[in-house]
Amino acid sequence: MPRHIDQDVHSAFVEFRGDDPSAKCLSVQCIYCQQTRAKNTTRQKQHLLQCAPYLQAHPDVALQISGAASAASAQASQAQAQAQTQANVAVPGQASGDAPADGTYTHDGTVGEHTALTFVPNPRINGTPSQGRPSLGGDGTPAPKRQKTKPTPSNMPEISLQDVHKAFVEFRANETDKCLSARCIYCNQVRAKNTSRQREHLLTCPGYQSILKDKIPANNLRHQFDQDDVASTLALPAPTMDLDFRISIKVKPKLNIGPSPSGRQSWIPCIGGQWAGRWGKGTILSGGHDIQTSVKDTATRIDAQFLLQTNDEHPAQIVLTMKGWLTAERDVMERLQDPVAADNVVAHRYRLRVTLQLETGDERYADVNTGVWVGSGCRRGGEIVYDAYRIS
Structure with missing residues (x-):
């Protein structure tokens, strides 16, 4: 999941009281560039978006800013072609200058010594529509809801949790990744480290299918069905x-x-x-x-x-x-x-x-x-x- 700047806004600043002991307001100092700012969450966010040492230490945040800037530029070009002057996308119900609840930030002109921020939805981060607002398709009509597909019932033997763990090798695809990935040892396909998804994969993995067939007692008799016969894939309950x-x-x-x-x-x-x-x-x-x-x-x-x-x-x-x-x-x-x-x-x-x-x-x-x-x-x-x- 992409990193959000709200995660760092408090840990990136150290609070202190200025030289005047009678001062009632606290100030904050950025631990990355040592600049001093007023204790204001919005201003602190604005500073971090321009702080080169912070962006260098958090490339995922820098990538979000870059993607948002590209989206803003594309919207501005489209608006100009349509003879519209609106270049920024406003978020309903949000006052000017307030930080958005989620999403990305872009530069939009200079105000004093700081850069004003405008919220531009990024499909990589804000792809999920807010509750109560349906997502729209390319033609403006509501996009159809994705139907959850249930796995097809199988007559093959059940796959134990121990067998699932043995079938996958865990690794980290990228040094910056927080989550591990898993590679199937039978077909070398990479899957997320999720036991349910891994078990579903094994039910369709050609390499593992031969292992499952060997667990069917009827396939270990002296005479057996052909490999492509449906009878060779049936795990029948054994009577007691x-x-x-x-x-x-x-x-x-x-x-x-x-x-x-x-x-x-x-x-x-x-x-x-x-x-x-x-x-x-x-x-x-x-x-x-x-x-x-x-x-x-x-x-x-x-x-x-x-x-x-x-x-x-x-x-x-x-x-x-x-x-x-x-x-x-x-x-x-x-x-x-x-x-x-x-x-x-x-x-x-x-x-x-x-x-x-x-x-x-x-x-x-x-x-x-x-x-x-x-x-x-x-x-x-x-x-x-x-x-x-x-x-x-």
Whole structure:
């Protein structure tokens, strides 16, 4: 932001009382050229605008004066061409001789030993219109308001604050600059040191896009989508899995149905059981069944359906449907077919994995209708036990 002379008008002068002790008024002395002036803010500003040592020490102020002088000269030439005598621009509501609230100052003739000042708006400094006065376009009509553009939502992974800092190198473009700039290490573009703007830049930086794509798990699989495919730019939310309930199903001995087009089929009738979990507990009504189809010696398909009942005063009925697979090595599968030997096979020697679906018409448990579960099970004596994990 350009330096304003108001910042220095008080620090540039030292107050003192003259040789006359009875004098009521203070005087001030310029610390740059040692000249003495009356303690008057307006006169002190006028002095600084002509003080060569001060302007040499503050080139940004000198640049403003030069720019304002050029603007005043251009306005004077235009006024002369239009046969108008008005050469100075007056600020409404400001008395002659008072310093403007903001802007720049120009020389306008000599009055006594000092130079009179006239305020000329400088677009570099006074580009923002005052409140209540709309800015005008080149044709005199009100200029349209600038619309703030929101960044386009991205499906790429979120950029952490730590990654933003790592992506930019800070430097000072000019020794006189008070603010630091930042250069993107991926494309060498320079940006202001502003975290939000830097993060927006990284979302469109081609060099950083490849880094973001590597953070998408699907792009690290053995086989991947093409680089220009939209699927390679999507960061999808990863589901979580939480243990939701356990179910223990009491069954009768297996009934071998015999071979079928899909494999050897067996029926396992349900005679009861119980369940308990986060959202309730209850029993399993008899009448359900577990249909198992052995498609080969190492794999058996599971297709089961049971009816759960809650322990409420007015119980609710929930239909449980399970589909999945029982897989293991051949010798383990043979032992699982023997009711006595099956109890001696530890659960980690085989994989009994199922998907579960719950359905009910009771409004108290309507939430289960849209749930998704996966289960892990084992066989123990006359029971089959499953842990159901809810996918969120």
